[in-house]
Amino acid sequence: MSAPVAGTGTGPARTSPLNWALLALLILDTVLLATLELFFLPLRLDGTLLPRLAWIPVPVTVILAVVTTPLLVSRAGLLVHPKAAFAPLLVWVLTVLVLGLSGPGGDLVLIQDWRALLLLAGGALPAALALGGALAGNPGRSG
Template sequence: MTARDRVLLVVLMLDAVVLGVVELMFLPLSFDGYLLPNLGGFPLPLMPLLAAVTTPLLVSVAGTLSPRVVVAAAPLAAWIVTVAWVGVFGPGGDVLLTADWRSLLLFGCGALPSAVVLGRVLAATHSAPR
């Protein structure tokens, strides 16, 4: 890996951290009349959709930098650690990762597609001619 690739990997990991924090902050977003119109408190699971798009994208870009698994999985690991750490030990001791379906949906939508992309990166590196 060149120095440019290393800097890009650090930027990808920082993006994963920032995305994890933003997704946690807006996870309880619902139609309750505060930020969105009042529709009886209907939850809006927008952050799991954001995680399903952005986290696999970060993993795929990291997979192009190096054929090593550690490099390709680094943004996913940074995202998981951030969501778990900030979700449990949030700002001011608040628990942002509550025990409801939105937290499970966030983890599932962020980690599962990223694991599939990581598997594709691994398959491409192992099937490449040596």
């Protein structure tokens, strides 16, 4: 198997410093989103502070995690290299676990009920699917 020749379109494209800066910004966004999703996990549409959504309490930040983590993962894979798509998922999981289990002042921020499991599943599973899609690559894209 021969090595790809530069400029032929068969090898990995050169990544600009701007793309690396954007990846760093995506990682920072991932940390901020994971922190917000964790701290506001008890906030839900249950009629106490926010209006009730039917009769089912819905943790609002889980919906935010389900939407944002796959977007961050897929965008990171497009910016630098498909293998870089793992970074937002890894950073999100580490932020939720480290901050949730040893929060500010040693407090346990990750609540001990079904909402914590829902947050972990809602953030990690869709992002893992997006990671698989990023690693599989786009058939129309070379690299």
